[in-house]
Amino acid sequence: MKKKIYILDCGFGNIESVFNAISYLGHKPTVILDLNKIKFASHLILPGVGNFFKAAEKIKLLNIKAKIKDFVSNGGLVLGICLGMQLLFKYGEESGKSEGLDFFNYKCTSFNKVKKFNLPLPHIGFSKVTHPNTKIWKGIENPSDFYFVHSYIIGIDMLKKNNNPNIKFGLTEYFTKFISYIEHDRVFGAQFHPEKSQNNGLKFLNNFINYND
Amino acid sequence: MINKRIIYSLLYSNGFFHLSRNFRLQKVGDINWIKSNYGFGEACNSIDELIITLVTYNPDKTEYKEYFNNIKVLKKNFFVPLTLGGGIRDFDNAKMCFDNGADKILINTAFYNNNKLLNKIADKFGAQANTLMIDYKEINKRFVSFTECGKTSAEVINIDFIEKINKSDVGDVIFNSIDRDGNAAGLDIEAVKKFTKNLKKPLLIMGGAGKPEHIINCLNFKKVSGVVTANLFNFLGDGLNKIRNEAITNGIPLAKFDTNLINLNV
Numbered sequence: 001m002k003k004k005i006y007i008l009d010c011g012f013g014n015i016e017s018v019f020n021a022i023s024y025l026g027h028k029p030t031v032i033l034d035l036n037k038i039k040f041a042s043h044l045i046l047p048g049v050g051n052f053f054k055a056a057e058k059i060k061l062l063n064i065k066a067k068i069k070d071f072v073s074n075g076g077l078v079l080g081i082c083l084g085m086q087l088l089f090k091y092g093e094e095s096g097k098s099e100g101l102d103f104f105n106y107k108c109t110s111f112n113k114v115k116k117f118n119l120p121l122p123h124i125g126f127s128k129v130t131h132p133n134t135k136i137w138k139g140i141e142n143p144s145d146f147y148f149v150h151s152y153i154i155g156i157d158m159l160k161k162n163n164n165p166n167i168k169f170g171l172t173e174y175f176t177k178f179i180s181y182i183e184h185d186r187v188f189g190a191q192f193h194p195e196k197s198q199n200n201g202l203k204f205l206n207n208f209i210n211y212n213d
Numbered sequence: 214m215i216n217k218r219i220i221y222s223l224l225y226s227n228g229f230f231h232l233s234r235n236f237r238l239q240k241v242g243d244i245n246w247i248k249s250n251y252g253f254g255e256a257c258n259s260i261d262e263l264i265i266t267l268v269t270y271n272p273d274k275t276e277y278k279e280y281f282n283n284i285k286v287l288k289k290n291f292f293v294p295l296t297l298g299g300g301i302r303d304f305d306n307a308k309m310c311f312d313n314g315a316d317k318i319l320i321n322t323a324f325y326n327n328n329k330l331l332n333k334i335a336d337k338f339g340a341q342a343n344t345l346m347i348d349y350k351e352i353n354k355r356f357v358s359f360t361e362c363g364k365t366s367a368e369v370i371n372i373d374f375i376e377k378i379n380k381s382d383v384g385d386v387i388f389n390s391i392d393r394d395g396n397a398a399g400l401d402i403e404a405v406k407k408f409t410k411n412l413k414k415p416l417l418i419m420g421g422a423g424k425p426e427h428i429i430n431c432l433n434f435k436k437v438s439g440v441v442t443a444n445l446f447n448f449l450g451d452g453l454n455k456i457r458n459e460a461i462t463n464g465i466p467l468a469k470f471d472t473n474l475i476n477l478n479v
Contacts, residue, residue: 016312016313016314017288017292017295017314017316020288020289020292020314021292023289024289024290024292050337050338050339051336051337051339122339122340122341122384124341124384124385124415124438125215125216125217125218125261125415125438125439125468126216126218126261126467126468127215127216127468141471144471145216145468145469145470147261147293147294149294149316149317149339149341149384150341151339151340151341174215175215193294195292196292196293196294196316197292198258198292198293198470198471199258199292199470199471200470200471201292202292203471
């Protein structure tokens with residue numbers, strides 16, 4: 001199948017490194033500013049470093065939620081990176097409560113709220129991801145090091161509240177354990193930056209691109 | 214276990230990459246030299262992050278443009294976090310760095326005279342996007358920070374100064390010793406230990422890394438998140454890879470990179 005990889009540029013993240021990584025892997029990604037032409041895509045990447053609240057405003061403005069849901073139910077693959085993963089959840093607490101895309105029924109919250117001691121924040125650097133060994137992790141050691149930059153997380157409490165066995169998780173520890181990877185159906189979320197994670201990250205992205213092969 | 218970091222900094226000015234000694238620059242080669250003699254892609258497989266610093270004093274628009282042209286060529290073939298900066302005085306400068314692929318930017322002078330700029334960048338890109346570079350020197354047994362490429366003294370580094378850092382919108386803080394810059398005689402761990410006791414940000418130390426044991430000794434200090442080296446000779450060939458492996462053998466928690474499977478040919 002011909003792959004058409006779209007990268008959504010909402011102005012809230014660094015898309016160029018994602019673009020370079022996908023290009024390095026031999027594909028020609030398209031950068032889009034809204035989802036008006038999403039039906040032509042096979043893969044959608046939501047990159048992002050930034051503020052949940054601001055991104056949520058943009059999501060509302062561009063009516064992204066309905067369009068992405070539509071895209072996924074028509075067989076499209078979605079990968080959210082960092083803030084892009086956080087946005088896959090129901091709501092975020094950064095700069096006040098705001099609505100996400102609601103693929104996963106949980107919230108994104110501050111590291112410090114989860115564990116109240118003085119963490120050096122943001123969590124920056126390579127940390128180990130213990131992953132679920134699903135198809136997207138093919139050929140990647142378990143655990144493996146990936147690059148993180150973030151102050152907000154999906155707390156481990158989600159595991160207790162989740163009763164859908166088809167949702168798969170990856171975990172990372174930075175003073176406290178948190179959910180660093182999530183997948184369900186054709187929706188994938190990585191709190192880490194595969195595009196900044198050397199060969200481990202390139203393999204991960206390559207597996208995402210070739211997911212349907 | 215929290216991984217520590219080994220960060221490499223390339224120094225760029227006026228079309229050339231440089232070595233620096235006590236903030237005096239020495240031309241080494243241009244981008245073609247880097248590409249042909251440097252094993253650039255391989256070397257990037259051994260580092261946690263790359264900083265490409267614009268070390269031109271008061272860079273103008275043309276200089277920025279050339280700097281970004283060089284970065285554009287280099288970054289197609291490395292997939293590590295990138296920090297850009299040098300001479301960032303306003304939001305447009307900062308935004309240009311992000312638009313050209315920076316994950317973080319280097320802030321120095323603006324920390325002292327333009328806190329609003331730091332707030333604005335943090336607001337748009339997150340506080341972790343501001344990496345604070347504190348260039349400092351020892352003067353009469355006191356440590357003094359410097360701005361303007363080490364030309365102008367700024368503030369005495371004391372408890373209040375550290376508190377000011379803690380309260381500002383920055384992520385990583387690099388303490389860069391001007392005295393040790395490029396002398397390859399070891400990092401200034403003892404001094405930094407003293408004055409960063411109350412620092413609540415991730416601490417990086419720069420200046421003086423010459424041998425693997427310098428980097429290992431420094432990373433052994435609990436509070437240190439990472440070491441930054443701009444020593445080109447560390448970067449040549451498999452120097453950094455050796456340092457990394459030696460550090461891992463010595464029990465330093467560092468990320469392990471899969472270096473063989475995807476070949477990065479620059």
